[in-house]
Amino acid sequence: MPTQSLTSWGRVLRIEQKVLTFASRFDSLPDSSSGSLLPYGNGRSYGDSCLNAGGIALKTAALDRFIAFDPATGILRCESGVLLAEILRLVVPQGWFLSVTPGTRFVTVGGAIANDVHGKNHHITGTFGCHVHQFELLRSDGQHLICSRTENFDYFTATIGGLGLTGLITRAEIQLRRISNPWIDLETIRYESVDEFLALCEESDRDYEYTVSWVDCASKGNSLGRGLFMRGNHAPAGVERGQYFSKSRTFPFVPPVSMVNALSLKAFNTAYYHKQFRKKTRQLQHYEPFFYPLDGLLEWNRMYGPGGFYQYQCVIPVEYGKEAISELLKEIAQSGMGSFLAVLKVCGSIASPGMLSFPMAGVSLALDFPNQGDKTHQMFSRLDSIVSSAGGRLYPAKDGRMPGNLFRSGYPRHQAFKQYIDPRFSSSFWRRVMEST
């Protein structure tokens, strides 16, 4: 088996791993005992949840076949390595859209299930896993388990959000949702504080399918917690603009040092906040820039230089949301570290079938930090204690450093989950959070 140097989106870790490209869903898992296995989708997780030092990466990129699509019901069956981008290319012209999409379309269906990803409509539709009818799980004992709400339900719930540990998902059946056209009717509102943000959410959650906000993470004092609130719906039939041309550029190289620093950070955040003069604007925006603003600059993660970066994403239960988020923002602004795009979003109460699913009813904050070694880790520890005392948790898909006890207290079902882990599967993330304090 050849080796390849694998990394994840944060580029902090680069691991020389054995790689096996899974070319057909009818193939079986390698029988050699030369290390543990872990599926690798498109490597869009930020930390080490898609990496497995010393083990074998089961690459799913070639499992990219559609199986069936019914334009009458919006039920799509495909192999697990199909990218959400490919699904959109197929179904949008036929009047369908993903029920749930994360902030990048370059993730695989298998990865979306294994992290039970969420999107801007979490308060209305729940997670990706809520829209999965069934999937096939290939286990190392050779079994092909069909998992659904009626068949092997325990493996269904363990595998959704199961971090790739329960076996290889070979194919899945997902439910899409109807749209009239590719456009989003979008309103952007400037807000001054966390209070105002929460009030906007409350006011919008019923009538707007998509809500999200960008928060200025560089401002302190009176400006603390200011930002831009976005809310939108798929535009109705007839409300559309002409042809849209997808644009993308590539960040051309890895600069020797991170281009994100205290200076550029303050400047960007201030400029971004002021890009909108009016309190409220309304526009018709194509779904690509609306859902995937970062996909327009391919490989933007190089901007953080050779050291890479971390993302910190937490969710805080509703009752402590306001105080904890304000505290987190204060701590981050104080540190002067943060990044360009800090995202604040209210998650709803729709429960996912997934045992280790991340979202819960409450407020989620996500932002990137250039990797500056100890200094960054010390700040993370301070953020961790705010999250932990508010009963919150961190998102494994974005994590490359959380202490084991924060994971274990945040995901109380990890004990029950263990029995579904395939004995031959493991990950760097899992070993880290189960073995460390």
Place this chain on the structure above:
Amino acid sequence: MKKILIIGATSAIAEATARIWAQRGDQLFLVARNKEKLEAIADDLRVRGCPKVETYCMDANDVEGHVAMLDAAEHLLSGLDTVLIAHGTLSDQQACQQSVELTMREITTNALSVIALLTLIANRFELQKTGTIAVISSVAGDRGRQSNYLYGSAKAMVTTFTSGLRQRLFKSGVSVVTIKPGFVDTPMTAEFKKGLLWASPETIGRIIDKAMLRKCAVVYAPWFWMWIMMIIKMIPECIFKKLSL
């Protein structure tokens, strides 16, 4: 809309090429030996918009079966105007050196079966006075090297055969396209460590499609292999024999 026969349709390169054709609305007749994989590819091409996909199970080395397969293709698509021959195996050079039987089998798969197919297809296309036939050979056929001269010599036979066939069929308005890929990341090369010179099957698929539209004679895929092979071919035999390529 073209009527295309693909032999070795489960090959990663053939599959990538078929997707381009499916999206363009061409009709496809897919031939391969593994039924499960073949059906999975046919389903995918249908979802991607292919108006008609037929499948046919056949081992390319079953030369007896070629006529029936061609008849079925012409019947089910009501004619044929394009063919892609893609099947092949990367022979284990060391093992072949120890086994005459394996050597013969590898030559049959990579050269003789192709020539048998081309013989039948050429006659049919010559009669209908139109069509395009593309065959995947390899840069390995440009010069024998100790690491894979068995595979290389089989591909050399395909290259030479298609060159002569191209001349013969030119007069009938039929074009013959010889594709010579370099390193391509497919199941055939799963055991190799990949580096800079490697191309994806999608890249090769696009090159094949374009070469067929333009009725090119010989294409290196990607193009830079032409220069690499030119240099390799220029090395005098007295030096070449001492190299460990």
